[in-house]
Amino acid sequence: MATVDIKQKQKETVVCQQCSTFSPLSSSVRVGGSYFCSKACCLLKNNIMGRKNTKIRSTRRIAIFGWGSYLDNNKAEAAPISCFKHCMKDSWLSVAVGTIVEVPLPRSEVDEPGNSPIFWFARIVKLAGYEGCGSDSKLDFWVNICSPDVHEIGWCATNKKQIRVPISLRDKREEWQEFLIKKLTGTVSYPENFYREFLEELGRHHFCTGMVAEVVDKLWSESGGDDFWCHKDSSIIHPVGWATHVGHRLHAGSSYVKSSHDSYLGKAVNPNHCTRDMFIQDPTKLSIPTDRGQGFAVGMKLEAIDPLNLSTICIATVMKVLKDNYLMIGIDGAVDSKDGSDWFCYHATSASILPIGYCDTHDIPLTPPKGHVGKFVWQQYLKDTKSRAAPVACFTTRPPNHMFKVGMKLEAVDLIDPRLICVATVAQCVGRLLKIHFDGWESSFDQWVDCESPDIYPVGWCEMVSYNLEGPKANSNTGASTEAKRIKMN
Secondary structure, three states: OOOOOOOOOOOOEEEOOOOOOEEEHHHOEEEOOEEEOOHHHHHHHOOOOOOHHHOOOOOOOOOOOOHHHHHHHOOOOEOOHHHOOOOOOHHHHHOOOOOEEEEEOOHHHOOOOOOOOOEEEEEOOEEEOOEEEOOOOOOOOEEEOOOOOOEOOOHHHHOOOOEOOOHHHHHHOOOHHHHHHHHHOOOOEOOOOHHHHHHHHHOOOOOOOOOEOEEOOOOOOOOOOOOOOOOOOOOOEEOOOHHHHHOOOOOOOHHHHHHHHHHHOOOOOOOOEOOHHHOOOOHHHOOOOHHHOOOOOOOOEEEEEEOOEEEEEEEEEEEEEOHHHEEEEEEOOOOOOOOOOOOEEEEOOOOOEEOOOHHHHOOOOEEOOOOOOOOOOHHHHHHHHOOOEOOHHHOOOOOOOOOOOOOOEEEEEOOOOOOOEEEEEEEEEEOOEEEEEEOOOOHHHOEEEEOOOOOEEOOOHHHHHOOOEEOOOOOOOOOOOOOOOEOEEO
């Protein structure tokens, strides 16, 4: 399933609009009336891939980004985990400032030979995402709380690991045993096996490698393309049979179309199919409340985030209303393909579609249709195009009580190349929308996302799940570091 149609004319060739090479029409990427030999050329032509050449993932070993020193050097604040509904699990409630844990000492604080880890007690005095830190002592360091190196009090005794007083603390007192008994009695620590249980909570789903799902790919081609990552709660991934059910175009063989719809309706069972019960069942996606008034209709005008240039919000039109309140949206001014290959699918409750005048009200630049001359005025445009605006009551613009603030740091998926998760900053908060800035990159690479998007994560997420985090642009003056340490030693 895709939103870009490539007509199968095996013998014909087209010229790529970016690199001017010839390629078979059957394997080209089509956006509007333009053809490209690959997704990369399509992105370059749209001026949205300038950073990718230096960020494409390789097979190199996973590097741990030094969030602790980065936050300190930039005097920055990390967005709290409570901002991220898809990352906030019940077990995290047991983590708080004042919690005592057992952590491995740096080798500089150990005078015993060998490489076996030596542990000591630490107290969490500050939280930033999944990172815990201290503030004043020379021994304070940052560490990812959700790490197999951090343990509850008593773990070392149970697992026969050594606990030693750090070199720098030995001269501070003589009776360490008496001090520790007094200090640790009645203190709060991790629950047993916190790290394992927290990861198990995050990983509770029914998806398995090899399962078939339907995915909306805005740059699809018959020749296929690169694999990419997306969160299980992402709006682009759907159960088998979804496209046929709602009326979305589906790129698949006729046998799949028939079997997939039976699977969606529960008439057939295939253990390799992703089914509806595996996805979040949001009731608002099935039935929009009647108090919203008139619903969406074909031809209505609105403002929409451009899926191919996520830093811009454009004039758009409802091109088709699908089942279960899904909409096909077209960007005004784009070359009309007539066959709907340049339309994009959004749900009626999506934060990516907005009522007319929203950008003007919130001081957001609005991109007028290509070729428009002079100042854009909505009322005049509606008159000139003999169209009407989608009713304000149709949109979901009221924000939940999120805690995001401008300047907060987080980890964000680059939605143009979803393989990449990058160091990022909240650049703007407008209603439900957050403007995410990739640290070290130009603002033209920013992207608008919903405040509850599953494509943004707390500081420390990538380290916790062993995924590579793309740091700021190499030549940017952001104070990035590859070392990540600070918790307060007791």
